[in-house]
Amino acid sequence: MLSTKQPTAQNNRSYILLICGAAALGGFLFGFDTAVINGAVAALQAHFQANSVLIGLAVSLALLGSAIGAFFAGQISDRFGRVRVMIIASILFTISAIGSGLPFGIWDFIFWRVLGGVAVGAASVIAPAYIAEVSPAHLRGRMGSLQQLAIVVGIFLALLSDYFIAVSAGSATAPFWFGIAAWRWMFWTEIPPAILYGVAALRIPESPRYLVAQGRESEAAAVFAKVDRTIDVRTKIQEIRDTVLRDRTAKFSDLLSRRGGLIPIVWLGMGLSIFQQFVGINVIFYYSSVLWRSVGFNEASSLWITVITSVTNIVTTLVAIAFVDKFGRKPLLVLGSIGMTLTLGAMATVFSNAAVDPAGNPVLAGSQGIIALLAANLYVFCFGFSWGPVVWVLLGEMFNNQIRAVALAACATIQWVANFLVSTTFPPLLESFGLGTAYALYATAAAMSFFFVLFLVKETKGIELEDM
Structure with missing residues (x-):
């Protein structure tokens, strides 16, 4: 948990930006993961001697993995919490990045990419939900926009890292550091931010709306006291209590x-x-x-x-x-x-x-x-x-x-x-x-x-x- 020291009005906004930024790291990985394959496509096709259909599947099936991750993320986050879903997504991003750089064949490469897609889908759900639930109404639009900013920054840095790795090595198929092919390093560049995402998730508070739904109202009050000092915490918790399902987890029905x-x-x-x-x-x-x-x-x-x-x-x-x-x-x-x-x-x-x-x-x-x-x-x-x-x-x-x-x-x-x-x-x-x-x-x-x-x-x- 981040520091419990009561913030000033200015520090209050900084604290909100800090925890929302941590959640938005999922958006960064969302953008990075979907874009990083761009620089490696030709090298993958040459390395595995794969036809265009298999390469197309390697790119497109990750999107269906994202749909699967998004589909299940909502119910999992209602049962176990927003922060735990971020941690799960961080683990999946890390495993996917490692596996994508160490594939034995095109089919296990596709598996690692789909696994990363599941993480992308989960992050695409949990970041906007968490940010909306911790942000005061007058800041919610700006904080919510951090998700898209993180996505486009992730895309930019993925493309930029692909470019510099390929240029430094001579091509995506050429050896790079330690004699390992450059295209493998393109995927491994995702490992540090994936780990950082998990570490950051461990340091931020749980969503106060989720906490109220779980009957953990004292914890929710502590979060509200830090993110918005202008509200009556007891009244706010009562309002949330009246609008959440406390007897069961929400379902698609x-x-x-x-x-x-x-x-x-x-x-x-x-x-x-x-x-x-x-x-x-x-x-x-x-x-x-x-x-x-x-x-x-x-x-x-x-x-x-x-x-x-x-x-x-x-x-x-x-x-x-x-x-x-x-x-x-x-x-x-x-x-x-x-x-x-x-x-x-x-x-x-x-x-x-x-x-x-x-x-x-x-x-x-x-x-x-x-x-x-x-x-x-x-x-x-x-x-x-x-x-x-x-x-x-x-x-x-x-x-x-x-x-x-x-x-x-x-x-x-x-x-x-x-x-x-x-x-x-x-x-x-x-x-x-x-x-x-x-x-x-x-x-x-x-x-x-x-x-x-x-x-x-x-x-x-x-x-x-x-x-x-």
């Missing part, structure tokens, strides 16, 4: 209405999760080399541009952190939807009218290349200040205390399935119909997300979790 089917708020959360993926953001990060090479950049330059794009994502997430509690969640989502529709529409138009080389790749001439590059980075900017961080904020706070963990788990599971669908359908979509059609579909999803938010999403800025 609690998400069903009396008429059958899911309750509306869960449908809303799933809709947010689906649209966050269907606008195609992961295509930009997973397959960006197709775009950059079509503009004329070589492989090394394409990797650097991808790194720069991830920096853009970090900067725009900082914009979201600055404004999410000032402007609210809904305005940022609406603005993001408009921006993504316009930028994706521009990319769809450019690629639909592009010439094609003998190999079938689009060739952008003159202003087309400049427009595509600007539109792609503006698209990342629009996603980065809106749908990237704000969806995680909303998922962490929009559900009531009774169902928060299991509802978030259901929505995160759907999000990972949507990620899997978008990521695996892009290559055949590209081959059969071209980039223009692909970006047109994502632009359509962005336009639909505008109306979804405008008519269905309610503002949650400043509302206490007990009033949701």
Whole structure:
């Protein structure tokens, strides 16, 4: 447990940032784990002499592992606590990182990646839930945005470490430290932050909402006294007591209405999760080399541009952190939807009218290349200040205390399935119909997300979790 010394008002905010930052380390590993394989794909294919189908499975099945981890994380955290799920995820991240660098064949490599995916899924559920439950209402948006900031920083550092390891060794297949192949070190770079995540989890307090649900009200009072000195602790605990299930652990059946089917708020959360993926953001990060090479950049330059794009994502997430509690969640989502529709529409138009080389790749001439590059980075900017961080904020706070963990788990599971669908359908979509059609579909999803938010999403800025 962290220090029990009563903080001043300023130290109180620092303490909140500290414990939320520790929880957000799961988001960092989420981003790092999903991106680190990018630099090793070609080396893995050569090392195992695997065909493209097996390599594709090595990448995509980790996403299904994430869906599995997300599905079970909610109920496990309601039974054993938020912090214990973080510790379990830390152990899985560490084992996966070690195993991914020491595979005997492609199939056990896939197993280690799926295991890491389970950890990613668990972290994607537990971090926003914990952060929402320990943060005061006036800081909850900014603290919740730390999840997305950690994700994009994790992506950036994974890409950067892949690049420097490959450059230092000469290639991903060449020997690096101690004569061990560079691609193995790419996966092992995840071990230190994975261990740090577990150590940090051991040092932070349990969620006070979980503690009240377990009847451990004195412990919950101690946590509230440290994170928010402006509230009446006894009144707050009574409010939570009235809104949690103390006689049993919440189940997925609690998400069903009396008429059958899911309750509306869960449908809303799933809709947010689906649209966050269907606008195609992961295509930009997973397959960006197709775009950059079509503009004329070589492989090394394409990797650097991808790194720069991830920096853009970090900067725009900082914009979201600055404004999410000032402007609210809904305005940022609406603005993001408009921006993504316009930028994706521009990319769809450019690629639909592009010439094609003998190999079938689009060739952008003159202003087309400049427009595509600007539109792609503006698209990342629009996603980065809106749908990237704000969806995680909303998922962490929009559900009531009774169902928060299991509802978030259901929505995160759907999000990972949507990620899997978008990521695996892009290559055949590209081959059969071209980039223009692909970006047109994502632009359509962005336009639909505008109306979804405008008519269905309610503002949650400043509302206490007990009033949701």
